[in-house]
Amino acid sequence: MQKNILVISSTLRKAGNSDILADEFIRGAESKGHSVEKISLQAKQIGFCKGCLSCQKTQNCIIKDDVAAILEKIKTANVIAFATPIYFYEICGQLKTLLDRTNPLFTTDYQFREIYLLATAADTDSHAVDNAVKAVNGWVECFPKTSLKGVVFGGGVTNVGEVRNTSAAEQAFKAGQNV
């Protein structure tokens, strides 16, 4: 079945390693005929959630920035892949800020069912991704119709482009193929 896939790449570094994993995931998914859209958070205006909770009544956020358009795409995707650099053993702040802003979707008929996490870090230890998995799982648990289907972690990559031609890049491609 052809799926509607949204890939959200959160690094602000041009051609960053996590962005390369995002592109490999996309290449894999497109090779199987899925429809894929990529959103990069570079140049996006994303303000912090103010915690007013008015979105629980109105399904809209009081903050007028680029998030409303991103939420429309999140809501209607069947599959979402979040790509993030590991910052201080966590997802990066820009992705966390976006996840906080998804609160308006909480009371809606969102379509996403499968979530993937693609992450890169300087550390080679496979546990370097653990807190990021926990963070994304925390979000997933709040959207009970969905689940975390896969994690691809590229460790030991610091400089731009280093993740290219690694087993993590291959795993991201395969994860995209197997969506």
Ligand SMILES: Cc1cc2nc3c(=O)[nH]c(=O)nc-3n(C[C@H](O)[C@H](O)[C@H](O)COP(=O)(O)O)c2cc1C
């Ligand atoms: C602010 C900051 C914090 C970082 N924190 C960590 C960390 O806690 N552990 C780690 O292994 N690498 C850390 N790194 C390195 C990045 O995770 C690594 O370079 C990654 O490949 C960057 O992905 P990107 O190119 O997609 O931005 C940090 C980098 C930055 C800029």
